[in-house]
Amino acid sequence: MQNSKRVLTRWRMKAACCASIFALCAFGYTATVRGQTAPAVMDAAAKMSTASPIKHVIILIGENRGLDHTFGVYKPKGAGQTISNLLSKRIVNADGSPGPAYKLAQQFAVAPQPLFYFGAPKGAKTPYGASNVMPQPNTNGAPQAQDSQFPDAPYTSFSQVSAIGGETDIQPANQLFTTTGATGLPDKSLDTRVPSAGSLPPGPFVLLGQNIDDDDYTGDTTHRFYQAAQQQDCSVANATRDNPTGCLNDLFPFVMDTYARSSATTQGNFSEGNSMGFYNAEREEASILKQLADRFTLSDNFHQSFLGGTAQNHVMFGTGDAIYWSDGQGNATTPPASMIANPNPANPGAAVSAGGNKYTRDANFSNCSDVTQPGVKPIVDYLNKLPYDAKPNCAEDHYYMLDNTNPGYLPNGTVVPSPATQGSIPPSSVKNIGDALNEKKISWAYFAGNYNNAVALANFAAANPAVLNSTAGPLTAAAEADPAHAMGATYCQICNPFQYSTSIMTNNPSAHLKDTADLITDIKNNKLPAVSIGKPDGVLDGHPSSSKVDLFEAYVQNILDALDANPELKATTAVFITWDEAGGYWDSGFVQPVDFFGDGPRIPLLILSPYTTGGKINHAYADHVSLDKFIERNWRLRPLTDRSRDNLPNPVAKANNPYVPTNMPALDDLFDAFDFSHAVMRPFTE
Numbered sequence: 001m002q003n004s005k006r007v008l009t010r011w012r013m014k015a016a017c018c019a020s021i022f023a024l025c026a027f028g029y030t031a032t033v034r035g036q037t038a039p040a041v042m043d044a045a046a047k048m049s050t051a052s053p054i055k056h057v058i059i060l061i062g063e064n065r066g067l068d069h070t071f072g073v074y075k076p077k078g079a080g081q082t083i084s085n086l087l088s089k090r091i092v093n094a095d096g097s098p099g100p101a102y103k104l105a106q107q108f109a110v111a112p113q114p115l116f117y118f119g120a121p122k123g124a125k126t127p128y129g130a131s132n133v134m135p136q137p138n139t140n141g142a143p144q145a146q147d148s149q150f151p152d153a154p155y156t157s158f159s160q161v162s163a164i165g166g167e168t169d170i171q172p173a174n175q176l177f178t179t180t181g182a183t184g185l186p187d188k189s190l191d192t193r194v195p196s197a198g199s200l201p202p203g204p205f206v207l208l209g210q211n212i213d214d215d216d217y218t219g220d221t222t223h224r225f226y227q228a229a230q231q232q233d234c235s236v237a238n239a240t241r242d243n244p245t246g247c248l249n250d251l252f253p254f255v256m257d258t259y260a261r262s263s264a265t266t267q268g269n270f271s272e273g274n275s276m277g278f279y280n281a282e283r284e285e286a287s288i289l290k291q292l293a294d295r296f297t298l299s300d301n302f303h304q305s306f307l308g309g310t311a312q313n314h315v316m317f318g319t320g321d322a323i324y325w326s327d328g329q330g331n332a333t334t335p336p337a338s339m340i341a342n343p344n345p346a347n348p349g350a351a352v353s354a355g356g357n358k359y360t361r362d363a364n365f366s367n368c369s370d371v372t373q374p375g376v377k378p379i380v381d382y383l384n385k386l387p388y389d390a391k392p393n394c395a396e397d398h399y400y401m402l403d404n405t406n407p408g409y410l411p412n413g414t415v416v417p418s419p420a421t422q423g424s425i426p427p428s429s430v431k432n433i434g435d436a437l438n439e440k441k442i443s444w445a446y447f448a449g450n451y452n453n454a455v456a457l458a459n460f461a462a463a464n465p466a467v468l469n470s471t472a473g474p475l476t477a478a479a480e481a482d483p484a485h486a487m488g489a490t491y492c493q494i495c496n497p498f499q500y501s502t503s504i505m506t507n508n509p510s511a512h513l514k515d516t517a518d519l520i521t522d523i524k525n526n527k528l529p530a531v532s533i534g535k536p537d538g539v540l541d542g543h544p545s546s547s548k549v550d551l552f553e554a555y556v557q558n559i560l561d562a563l564d565a566n567p568e569l570k571a572t573t574a575v576f577i578t579w580d581e582a583g584g585y586w587d588s589g590f591v592q593p594v595d596f597f598g599d600g601p602r603i604p605l606l607i608l609s610p611y612t613t614g615g616k617i618n619h620a621y622a623d624h625v626s627l628d629k630f631i632e633r634n635w636r637l638r639p640l641t642d643r644s645r646d647n648l649p650n651p652v653a654k655a656n657n658p659y660v661p662t663n664m665p666a667l668d669d670l671f672d673a674f675d676f677s678h679a680v681m682r683p684f685t686e
Helices: 067-071 157-162 172-180 225-232 252-258 286-295 310-319 376-385 433-439 451-460 474-481 483-490 516-524 548-563 624-634
Strands: 022-025 028-033 035-039 056-062 108-110 123-129 297-300 342-343 359-361 442-448 513-515 531-535 572-579 607-608 614-617
Touching: 022 607, 028 067, 035 442, 056 624, 067 286, 067 474, 108 252, 225 252, 286 359, 286 607, 310 433, 342 516, 433 442, 433 624, 442 451, 442 516, 451 483, 474 483, 483 607, 516 531, 516 548, 548 572, 572 624
Parallel strands: 056 531, 056 572, 297 614, 442 513, 442 531
Antiparallel strands: 022 028, 028 035, 108 123, 297 607, 342 359, 572 607
């Protein structure tokens, strides 16, 4: 194996309360710890009236990991608990090899079509197999060696980590993982570290072998709106009783291989078959995440809320809606033609191998109220045929952001000039969860990795007009112009839904936008806001090719250790650990289309609190907006707007199929994942 098996430092309880029962009251609580009564914590958030004993919510968001990809062979530890995953469906065996029902994950190719399709036409699909090998995994974007490039490759040594300021958001013992995991292979080449790479069968394969595990960088896979829509292969003609939406999820490698392929000699967009890879949690991969699932609650029916990538999924969490191109004052306008998507084939008469599925313009905006716009009609037609009322929810003449586009503000509150030339969207006026909390004077903050460095970088960019107006993007260009600010470039702008918002960015943004270090300090000092959102930087977020699973685990560990050291605060805190989206990874779960924008595949959601212990699996259908619904119910807030998804009802499901709501479209508020009548304080891991 390239690196010896990692041993992340294990969480230890910082106080003697390993299995204590906590009794909570409305405006604080008393804690009984081994017969002793501890003083009540009376921080500002604890004084707020709430609908549950939860006084603090922490939401931690990683990057680009799906449920089957992470927990595909996970076995629940709670008594009587079941899970829907690759192993339970017998798609794979416990060791990750193909199981007796492997054909349930069969992937297909599609013959050339004249227009973009949401569901492949009947008779157009051909199964991958021995004579037509599925596109195989490659090293797309993963670092080749332990070189000095930063931040897109691992560090060469501890001394280099120290020289550039290091990763202060993980503990010193875990800095090792920033120096390991390079592929040792050429970029975009066959990933021969994967056992049997080059001849893998047409379905999921395990990312575990002599030369690969979760401490290794792997090739990225594309995760954009129209690509993800096409991959899901949804058609009412495919509907069954157990899958009434007819989404087959069987075109993942095909779309990756073809949507950008321009000739028979090019290799598509170079993502190839990476989307079918998964980890084996029962073989010590993603072991910290597994321990948390063993001890607390895991949802196996939580979904990315938006088809596609990072920015729009974070925005959907922040607003319960999509945002649109405007004049910066809230009035919808039309973006430049170069920014409007056209997923129809550029060469409709060509063979697929020669570019027959290459999109005409792989851009970021669509007016989904107009069915004459490229790509829109197939999705709207499908929604209209569903046996429930799934409205597209597209306002007239609004061009919605469908793919990653930078915010209209820099981290320091500076408006980005000429957004169309810098990959930015004009400032947004769509109401967000921060606005709703502010209206009720409920404390909240977004804590981002390297945010303070990003503000310093933005200040440098603002002082250098040539940098600020660069087409490379102001932060990237500024970091390149002054490498001393490189750490600021690891902050994720598109991950921060509030940086898009005029109401937040023009009203003392530093009051609510903070650094991860501030989150740790607030936990230690009993000043934790009622709602805290934590986002690691680009080195620690777990994103394939630029980060790793164990680096995200190290980020999570640092925060949970701080909570373990403050058991009184922990007793009134719920921690939700999730991801922005599945990152293009295939998943076997049911998908409920809610509107034009999503939902997409399942992603993990871990729910940690004294009321969610025991290794339980929650089956209620949910997505990112469910986190908003939990906040709104707990602090008695109204839905954000008349059109936001938090207006949807909680799902009702039959006992024989808890995954499919009978009242679609519906999204859970996650209250049913808690047992508020029973509290058990446990350390996060043992």
